[in-house]
Amino acid sequence: MTTLSDPPKEGFQLSQLIYDTRYRSMTIQIVALIGFLVLIGWLISNTAQNLADLGKEPSFRFLSEPAGYDINQRLLEYDSQDTHLRAALIGLLNTLLVAVMGCITATIIGVTVGVMRLSNNWLVSRLTAVYVEMFRNVPVLLWIVFIMAVLIETLPAPRDFRGETPTASMSLNETVAITNRGVYVPEPLFSRSLGDVHLFGNSGLRFDVSLDLIAILLVLGLGLFASNRIKKRADSIQESTGDRPTTWYLRLGVVVLPLVALLFALGFYLGYPELKGFNFRGGTHLRNSLIALWLALSLYTAAFIAEIVRAGIMAINKGQTEAAAALGLRSNRIMNLVILPQALRVIIPPLISNYLNLTKNSSLAIAVGYMDITGTLGGITLNQTGRELETLLLLMLCYLIISLSISAVMNWYNESVKLRER
Amino acid sequence: MKKTVFLGALTVAGLAAGAAAAGTLDDVKARGKLNCGVTTGLVGFAAPDANGEWSGFDVAVCRAVAAAVLGDSKAVEFVPTTGKTRFTALASGEIDMLARNTTWTFSRDVDLKFTFVGVNYYDGQGFMVPKSLGVSSAKELDGSTVCIQTGTTTELNLADFFRANNISYEPVPIETNAEGQQQYLAGACDTYTTDASGLASTRATFENPGDHVLLPEIISKEPLGPLVRHGDDEWGDVVRWSLNALITAEELGVTSANIGEMSAAAGDNPEINRLLGTEGNLGEMLGLSADWAKNAISADGNFGEIFEKHLGESTPIGLARGLNAQWTEGGLIYSPPFR
Numbered sequence: 001m002t003t004l005s006d007p008p009k010e011g012f013q014l015s016q017l018i019y020d021t022r023y024r025s026m027t028i029q030i031v032a033l034i035g036f037l038v039l040i041g042w043l044i045s046n047t048a049q050n051l052a053d054l055g056k057e058p059s060f061r062f063l064s065e066p067a068g069y070d071i072n073q074r075l076l077e078y079d080s081q082d083t084h085l086r087a088a089l090i091g092l093l094n095t096l097l098v099a100v101m102g103c104i105t106a107t108i109i110g111v112t113v114g115v116m117r118l119s120n121n122w123l124v125s126r127l128t129a130v131y132v133e134m135f136r137n138v139p140v141l142l143w144i145v146f147i148m149a150v151l152i153e154t155l156p157a158p159r160d161f162r163g164e165t166p167t168a169s170m171s172l173n174e175t176v177a178i179t180n181r182g183v184y185v186p187e188p189l190f191s192r193s194l195g196d197v198h199l200f201g202n203s204g205l206r207f208d209v210s211l212d213l214i215a216i217l218l219v220l221g222l223g224l225f226a227s228n229r230i231k232k233r234a235d236s237i238q239e240s241t242g243d244r245p246t247t248w249y250l251r252l253g254v255v256v257l258p259l260v261a262l263l264f265a266l267g268f269y270l271g272y273p274e275l276k277g278f279n280f281r282g283g284t285h286l287r288n289s290l291i292a293l294w295l296a297l298s299l300y301t302a303a304f305i306a307e308i309v310r311a312g313i314m315a316i317n318k319g320q321t322e323a324a325a326a327l328g329l330r331s332n333r334i335m336n337l338v339i340l341p342q343a344l345r346v347i348i349p350p351l352i353s354n355y356l357n358l359t360k361n362s363s364l365a366i367a368v369g370y371m372d373i374t375g376t377l378g379g380i381t382l383n384q385t386g387r388e389l390e391t392l393l394l395l396m397l398c399y400l401i402i403s404l405s406i407s408a409v410m411n412w413y414n415e416s417v418k419l420r421e422r
Numbered sequence: 423m424k425k426t427v428f429l430g431a432l433t434v435a436g437l438a439a440g441a442a443a444a445g446t447l448d449d450v451k452a453r454g455k456l457n458c459g460v461t462t463g464l465v466g467f468a469a470p471d472a473n474g475e476w477s478g479f480d481v482a483v484c485r486a487v488a489a490a491v492l493g494d495s496k497a498v499e500f501v502p503t504t505g506k507t508r509f510t511a512l513a514s515g516e517i518d519m520l521a522r523n524t525t526w527t528f529s530r531d532v533d534l535k536f537t538f539v540g541v542n543y544y545d546g547q548g549f550m551v552p553k554s555l556g557v558s559s560a561k562e563l564d565g566s567t568v569c570i571q572t573g574t575t576t577e578l579n580l581a582d583f584f585r586a587n588n589i590s591y592e593p594v595p596i597e598t599n600a601e602g603q604q605q606y607l608a609g610a611c612d613t614y615t616t617d618a619s620g621l622a623s624t625r626a627t628f629e630n631p632g633d634h635v636l637l638p639e640i641i642s643k644e645p646l647g648p649l650v651r652h653g654d655d656e657w658g659d660v661v662r663w664s665l666n667a668l669i670t671a672e673e674l675g676v677t678s679a680n681i682g683e684m685s686a687a688a689g690d691n692p693e694i695n696r697l698l699g700t701e702g703n704l705g706e707m708l709g710l711s712a713d714w715a716k717n718a719i720s721a722d723g724n725f726g727e728i729f730e731k732h733l734g735e736s737t738p739i740g741l742a743r744g745l746n747a748q749w750t751e752g753g754l755i756y757s758p759p760f761r
């Protein structure tokens with residue numbers, strides 16, 4: 001092997017693996033990797049062995065068996081004869097619902113509070129500081145349980161709305177019922193509805209899509225598109241002539257008028273909640289488990305987002321504010337046009353982790369009986385079928401996919417914000 | 423070569439894991455303590471008293487087993503479990519036995535791989551409503567909101583009952599009895615449903631128990647009993663016969679008052695002698711001392727005494743023996759013979 005032109009080479013000795021700096025780091029890494037693989041292998045084989053001893057071979061067949069239990073909040077149709085898979089799907093949608101609602105509210109509250117905390121007004125900045133410290137320093141589980149307890153204990157029960165002299169009455173002109181079982185709000189209904197399309201036949205994944213909703217979204221989309229075109233045109237006129245034509249009524253018109261016409265054609269009306277029997281019927285029922293979880297998650301996460309926003313704004317050089325002020329911009333325009341666009345670059349990466357946290361924290365739902373995926377698949381299904389390993393693996397997979405999707409979307413948004421960098 | 427090391431490690435790990443299973447009786451003896459899963463708090467069945475000592479009808483079973491195995495009814499570590507966590511706790515070995523109002527069902531026995539050693543309370547699922555609601559039958563509950571503990575048989579029965587009667591309801595899932603009580607009392611649900619005994623015991627803790635009624639329908643069979651993991655029959659036998667010892671003691675008139683005297687020397691009833699270890703070697707067969715049953719019975723009394731003390735008519739819960747009377751009194755409580 002050795003050639004004469006090479007520098008003299010001693011035979012390779014095993015001790016070189018440790019003493020020779022060329023090989024040492026490689027050796028350590030390989031040993032660590034083997035150790036790691038053995039550990040994983042041991043965990044897997046140990047689990048498999050123990051399950052075999054218990055006579056429980058891993059199997060996912062339980063997913064196609066009837067679940068047997070009911071779920072109160074279901075975005076798709078479901079009854080106790082449906083499969084465990086379907087129950088998991090219902091739970092997954094509930095998780096997504098509260099996560100999306102939570103992220104939106106948390107962002108709105110967080111940005112507002114973060115900006116207000118920097119206010120020169122002593123009271124405003126103090127009050128927001130108190131809010132941030134209160135929510136940041138108490139575990140979110142306590143907030144969830146606390147808000148739930150307040151909702152249950154302080155609001156009137158449906159029975160208080162009944163009788164000769166009811167002690168409670170509906171709010172907002174008899175349209176909204178606020179009870180300790182949740183809030184009932186009017187629901188949109190169509191007397192000349194286009195109906196639904198049924199997808200996926202009779203399988204566990206079947207769902208209905210409302211054609212009314214599709215029509216509305218379509219018209220809305222077209223309206224927004226037209227409005228955007230009008231704006232573009234106004235922009236180009238302004239570029240060439242220096243005069244900006246007044247277009248706001250046009251832009252509003254192309255969005256609103258077709259929508260109103262469509263709603264009219266569909267026979268749009270509101271269904272109001274009504275006390276019938278034990279409960280209110282009609283309207284949309286926002287259960288207090290959803291409200292408690294949503295509020296607690298939003299307020300808690302908003303406290304963190306507020307700090308991130310504050311940090312982001314403070315990271316922008318003060319000279320920017322002063323320069324903008326020197327140009328004669330008013331302070332809210334300085335914030336919107338100069339500071340926030342730059343601050344966003346600092347804000348978005350930590351914002352992503354807060355969205356992820358919020359989504360994962362939503363698994364505390366069971367504390368208030370909200371039937372998210374941890375409550376259905378990882379709760380009742382796990383318990384009734386005894387399939388701990390399988391359900392937990394599926395559950396982890398679900399959260400992993402949700403989290404990775406959020407990251408992907410937010411990273412994409414982050415890129416688009418970054419592009420404007422010069 | 424890397425692969426061989428890896429596979430070798432796997433085999434070793436597998437063997438070690440295999441050797442660790444089974445032998446609960448020896449584990450308990452070595453530990454000197456019995457880990458017993460109970461409820462998170464259901465007065466009469468299992469709840470800490472004013473001194474922080476657990477007591478109740480299910481707790482008494484744990485104490486009897488601890489006394490039989492270790493000779494000390496206090497050598498128990500009580501592990502509070504919810505309807506949801508109880509089976510994982512038992513399957514994983516965190517607890518040695520579970521005595522938590524748990525219904526013996528086919529799937530728990532066959533599919534979840536547990537061994538029910540007997541029944542200590544024959545129960546059925548009922549509904550509790552406030553009197554002011556003016557409901558007199560569960561069939562009038564159409565459209566009502568129902569509080570229900572998750573991970574229980576009662577949750578499944580509830581779905582079946584409403585479906586069979588073609589009426590609708592809104593379930594409010596709750597984790598523990600305490601939560602159910604809070605929601606029910608605040609009127610966040612119209613009715614609370616669970617085992618009738620659990621309802622009676624929950625109602626007894628209310629400020630005004632008289633304002634609430636149990637509806638006449640009993641919608642299911644709920645034979646409640648202690649259980650252990652599948653595959654360790656030796657341990658299953660110990661728990662099974664500790665429970666049977668309590669039942670037989672009542673049948674034969676052995677009470678905590680007379681047990682000292684009766685176990686001092688063999689008397690003229692051979693079954694009592696065998697039970698109390700003054701004759702034969704039943705204890706040895708179980709791998710326990712000769713006075714195992716005497717210790718079990720002395721822990722909290724015989725089956726009847728335990729019932730009267732924790733659930734009976736003299737307690738606020740005030741349950742009648744009913745199905746839970748001895749077979750000789752027209753009930754279903756029946757122990758195989760000690761022979």
Ligand SMILES: N[C@@H](CCC(=O)N[C@@H](CS)C(=O)NCC(=O)O)C(=O)O
Nearest residue numbers: 461462463524525574575598599620
């Ligand atoms: N027997 C049923 C229900 C058992 C159950 O959860 N019972 C309730 C009320 S009777 C209980 O023990 N709750 C005590 C707790 O919340 O820890 C089952 O085994 O699934």
